[in-house]
Amino acid sequence: MAVVLLPGTLAAEAGGQKRFELDASTVGEALRQLPVTNLLFDESGELRRLVNVYVDGVDARGGRLLDEPLSEQSEVRIVGAIAGGS
Amino acid sequence: MAVLLPVGTRKGLFLLSPGHGSSGWEVEGPLLPGWSVFHAIVDPRDGVLYAATNNPFYGATVHRSGDLGKNWDRAEEIGLPEESGLKLNATWHIEPGSDSELWLGGDPGVLFRSDDGGLTWTVNRGLLEHPTRDRWQPGAGGMCCHSIQLVNGTMYIAISAAGAFRSEDGGESWMPINKDVAADFHPEKYPEVGQCVHKLLVHPAKPDRLWQQNHCGVYRSDDRGDNWERLDGNGLPSGFGFGLALDPDDPDVAYVIPEESQEYHYTSEGRLGVYRTDDGGASWELAANGLPDRAWAAVLREGCTFDDGNVYFGTQSGSVWTAPQGVSSWTEAVRDLPPILSVEAAAV
Numbered sequence: 001m002a003v004v005l006l007p008g009t010l011a012a013e014a015g016g017q018k019r020f021e022l023d024a025s026t027v028g029e030a031l032r033q034l035p036v037t038n039l040l041f042d043e044s045g046e047l048r049r050l051v052n053v054y055v056d057g058v059d060a061r062g063g064r065l066l067d068e069p070l071s072e073q074s075e076v077r078i079v080g081a082i083a084g085g086s
Numbered sequence: 087m088a089v090l091l092p093v094g095t096r097k098g099l100f101l102l103s104p105g106h107g108s109s110g111w112e113v114e115g116p117l118l119p120g121w122s123v124f125h126a127i128v129d130p131r132d133g134v135l136y137a138a139t140n141n142p143f144y145g146a147t148v149h150r151s152g153d154l155g156k157n158w159d160r161a162e163e164i165g166l167p168e169e170s171g172l173k174l175n176a177t178w179h180i181e182p183g184s185d186s187e188l189w190l191g192g193d194p195g196v197l198f199r200s201d202d203g204g205l206t207w208t209v210n211r212g213l214l215e216h217p218t219r220d221r222w223q224p225g226a227g228g229m230c231c232h233s234i235q236l237v238n239g240t241m242y243i244a245i246s247a248a249g250a251f252r253s254e255d256g257g258e259s260w261m262p263i264n265k266d267v268a269a270d271f272h273p274e275k276y277p278e279v280g281q282c283v284h285k286l287l288v289h290p291a292k293p294d295r296l297w298q299q300n301h302c303g304v305y306r307s308d309d310r311g312d313n314w315e316r317l318d319g320n321g322l323p324s325g326f327g328f329g330l331a332l333d334p335d336d337p338d339v340a341y342v343i344p345e346e347s348q349e350y351h352y353t354s355e356g357r358l359g360v361y362r363t364d365d366g367g368a369s370w371e372l373a374a375n376g377l378p379d380r381a382w383a384a385v386l387r388e389g390c391t392f393d394d395g396n397v398y399f400g401t402q403s404g405s406v407w408t409a410p411q412g413v414s415s416w417t418e419a420v421r422d423l424p425p426i427l428s429v430e431a432a433a434v
Binding site for chain 2: 008009010012013036038039040042043044048050051080081
C-alpha cells in the first residue's frame with residue numbers, strides 16, 4: 001500500500017487524518033481516492049497549479065506527475081508550492 | 087436574541103459575541119485556519135454558519151457549520167462548465183434566498199445557486215452567458231460578484247467591473263442598471279456595462295431605494311436602479327471607497343468610509359472617518375467620535391455591515407469597530423486580528 005501524507009490544511013479537511021494508506025498504482029489514482037480531491041484538482045480535473053507532489057522525496061512535476069508509478073512502498077507527500085508572503 | 091459577528095479574515099474566521107472581554111466582546115477563533123474567509127453569514131432561517139473560503143493552493147469553496155463553527159462540512163466541487171472556458175477563481179459572497187435556496191457570488195463574475203444547504207452549487211446560466219460579458223473586466227480584486235440582494239421577487243447583483251444588474255425572473259435573465267453611473271476609467275464615461283461597483287445595497291424597508299458605493303462615486307436610486315443620482319461632493323472628502331451601511335429604520339440614512347483615491351487605498355485625510363447622511367445623500371457629515379484621528383486604515387467591500395441597532399466595520403489592520411445607529415461614539419470591539427475581509431451581524 002502506498003502512503004499519502006497531507007499538510008495541515010488538507011488534513012483538517014480530511015477530518016484530521018494526515019496519513020492515508022492507499023491501493024494505487026499511480027499518483028493520480030492515489031490522489032483521486034482522497035477525501036480532499038476537489039481541493040487538489042480544479043473543475044477541469046487538472047491538478048491545481050500550486051499543489052506540488054513528491055514521490056519518495058522527488059518532485060513528481062519533474063516526472064510524469066499524475067502518471068508517475070507507485071510501488072507498495074511509495075511515500076507520496078503533498079506540499080503547497082513555496083508561494084508565501086501574504 | 088444576542089448579536090454574533092462572523093468576521094472573515096485573511097487567516098481564518100473569528101466569531102465575536104458580547105461578553106466579558108475588556109472591550110465587552112469575546113473572540114472565538116481562528117476557525118477554518120488556513121482559509122481566507124471572504125464572507126461569512128449565519129443564515130437567519132436555520133442558524134447555519136456559511137463561509138466563502140479561498141486558499142491560494144486549494145482553490146475556492148464554501149464551508150458550512152450547523153453548530154456555529156465546531157464542525158464543518160465543505161461543498162462538493164464548485165466549478166464552471168468546461169465549454170465556458172472559465173475557471174472559478176474565488177468565492178465572494180453568500181446570500182440566503184427568498185425561499186430555501188442560497189446564492190453565491192464569485193469570480194469571474196459568476197453566480198451560483200444551492201438548494202441543498204450549500205453542499206452542491208449550480209451556476210446561473212443567465213449571468214454566465216450574459217450577452218455583455220465580453221465587455222466586463224476585472225477590478226483590482228478580480229471580477230467578483232460581491233453584492234446579491236433579493237427583495238419582493240426581484241434580484242440585484244453587482245460585479246466589479248461589470249456593473250449592477252437586475253433580474254425579475256429569478257435569475258433567468260439580467261438587465262444592466264447602470265444609467266448615469268460613471269466609469270471614469272473607461273473610454274466611454276457612461277457605458278451600458280463595465281462600471282466598477284464596490285458595494286450595492288437595497289434598503290430593507292424601502293425596496294425601490296438602492297445605494298451603491300462605486301469606484302467612481304456614491305450613488306442612490308429611487309426607482310430600483312433605473313436611474314442613479316451621484317451623491318459625493320456634498321461633504322464627502324472622496325467618492326472612492328468600499329464599505330457601505332444603512333439604517334433599517336430610516337431610508338435616508340447611509341454610511342460610507344471614503345478612501346483617498348483609486349490609487350491610494352487608505353482612509354481619507356489621514357484619519358479613520360465614517361461619513362453619515364440623514365437626508366438621502368444630499369449632505370454628509372463626519373461621524374468619527376471615538377475613531378483614531380491619525381490613521382491610514384482600509385475597509386474592504388464586505389467589511390462594513392449593520393443591524394437594527396448598530397453599525398459595524400472591520401479594518402485591514404485587524405480592528406472591529408461598532409457604534410449605535412446614529413453614531414454617538416465608536417467602540418473598538420477587538421484589535422489585532424489578521425487583515426479583515428468581511429464583517430456580518432447575526433441574531434443568534
